[in-house]
Amino acid sequence: MHSRIYAIIRKETREIIRDPVYLGLAFAVPVLLMLLLGYGLSMDVKNIPVLFYDLDRSAGSREYMHSFTNSEYFRFAGLAGDYKEVEHAIRSGNIRVVIVIPPDFSRRLNKGRPAQVQFLLDGSFPMRAEIVKGYVSAINTQFNMRMVSQYLSLKGQSGNVVFPVSVEGRTWYNPSLESKNFIIPGLLVITLMFYPALLAALVVVREKESGTIFNLYCSPVSTPAIVFGKAVPYICLAFIDYLVIFFMSVFLFHVRFTGSFLLLSAGALLYIACTIGLGILISVISRTQIAAMLITFLGTMIPSFLFSGFMASITSQEITGQIISRFIPATYFMGMVRGIYLKGLGFNYYLWDLATLGLYASIIYSIAILSFRKRIG
Structure with missing residues (x-):
C-alpha cells in the first residue's frame, strides 16, 4: 500500500x-x-478630499476649516463658489464630504451662541461614509472644546473644561488600528x-x-x-x-x-x-x-x-x-x-x-x- x-x-x-x-x-x-x-x-480611511462651502469667510470659519485639514484624515480639496458646485463635486465622485459653514458662523460664536454647520457625505460607500461621519464628529467635538476653553478664559474663568464623565480608550492587539x-x-x-x-x-x-x-x-x-x-x-x-x-x-x-x-x-x-x-x-x-x-x-x-x-x-x-x-x-x-x-x-x-x-x-x-x-x- x-x-x-x-x-x-x-x-x-x-x-x-x-x-x-x-x-x-x-x-x-x-x-x-x-x-x-x-x-x-x-480599510484605512485617510486623506479624504473635503470641499468647503464657506458662506461666512471669516477668521473663525478659516480656523474651523483648518481643524479638519490639519488632521491626517482630511485633505483640502478647495472652496465651492455656489451650491451647484457642491452638487457637481459630490455627483462626480471626486469629493467624499462637503462642509457648509453658515454666513453667521463667527458672529454667533463670538456672542456665545451655537452655530449650525452642515456636512454632506457621499453615501454610495456606506461603510466609508460611516467612518467619515465619525471623523467629522470627533474633529467638531475637539473644536467645540477649544472654543469653550477660550470663551471661559475671556470671562476670567479657568480655561480647563472638565466633563462629568471622561472616557479613556485603550486598543489591544492592534493599537494603531x-x-x-x-x-x-x-x-x-x-x-x-x-x-x-x-x-x-x-x-x-x-x-x-x-x-x-x-x-x-x-x-x-x-x-x-x-x-x-x-x-x-x-x-x-x-x-x-x-x-x-x-x-x-x-x-x-x-x-x-x-x-x-x-x-x-x-x-x-x-x-x-x-x-x-x-x-x-x-x-x-x-x-x-x-x-x-x-x-x-x-x-x-x-x-x-x-x-x-x-x-x-x-x-x-x-x-x-x-x-x-x-x-x-x-x-x-x-x-x-x-x-x-x-x-x-x-x-x-x-x-x-x-x-x-x-x-x-x-x-x-x-x-x-x-x-x-x-x-x-
Whole structure:
C-alpha cells in the first residue's frame, strides 16, 4: 500500500517538475495575489478630499476649516463658489464630504451662541461614509472644546473644561488600528483556500482529457492510494506557498506576529489538506478543466470571501450566513490565523478548530475516494 502511494507521489511530482511554466505559476500566482490584494485592499480611511462651502469667510470659519485639514484624515480639496458646485463635486465622485459653514458662523460664536454647520457625505460607500461621519464628529467635538476653553478664559474663568464623565480608550492587539494587520492574515487564508484547490482540481481532469486516466483505471493501485498519492505533492507545494506568504506578511507588509509559528504551521497543514482534498473531489466529478476551474472559483473563493469572517465578523451575519460559514474550512482557519498573529493565542484556544479541520479533511477525502471508485465502476 505504502509503496504504491509512494509510486503515485513520484509520478505526480515528476509531472509537476516536467512543466516549468506550471511549477512557476504554482509559486508566482499566490505571491501575485498577495501583492495585488495586500496593497490594493485597505480599510484605512485617510486623506479624504473635503470641499468647503464657506458662506461666512471669516477668521473663525478659516480656523474651523483648518481643524479638519490639519488632521491626517482630511485633505483640502478647495472652496465651492455656489451650491451647484457642491452638487457637481459630490455627483462626480471626486469629493467624499462637503462642509457648509453658515454666513453667521463667527458672529454667533463670538456672542456665545451655537452655530449650525452642515456636512454632506457621499453615501454610495456606506461603510466609508460611516467612518467619515465619525471623523467629522470627533474633529467638531475637539473644536467645540477649544472654543469653550477660550470663551471661559475671556470671562476670567479657568480655561480647563472638565466633563462629568471622561472616557479613556485603550486598543489591544492592534493599537494603531491599521487595517493591514486585519487584512493580510485574512488574505493568507483566502489565497490558500483558492489556489491550492485550483491546482489540485486540474489533476485528474487533465488525465481525463489526455486519456491517461485509463492507465490508472487498469492498474492494480487502490483508489485510496491514487487519491492520497496525487494529494501529497500538492500539499507539499501549497505548504511552500504558505511559507512564502507568511514571510511576505511579516517582512514585506510588516504585520505584527506574536504567536507560535509551529501552531500556525500545524493549522496551515491541516487547512491545506482540506483545500487540496476539495480540489481533488472537484477534479473527480468534473469532465473538463474549464468546468473544474469554474466550480473551484464558485466553491472556494466566493464562500471564503463572504462567509469566513474575512471582511466582517461571522456573528454580524444573518443566521443563514452563520450556518453556511460552519461548513467552510476557511472559517476555522481564519479565526486561528488572526488570533495567533495578533493575540498570540496558544494551542488550548484552537483545539476545537484543529479537530474540525481534521474531521473536514477526513470527510472530504472519503467522499473523493468514493466518487473516484464510482467513476472507475
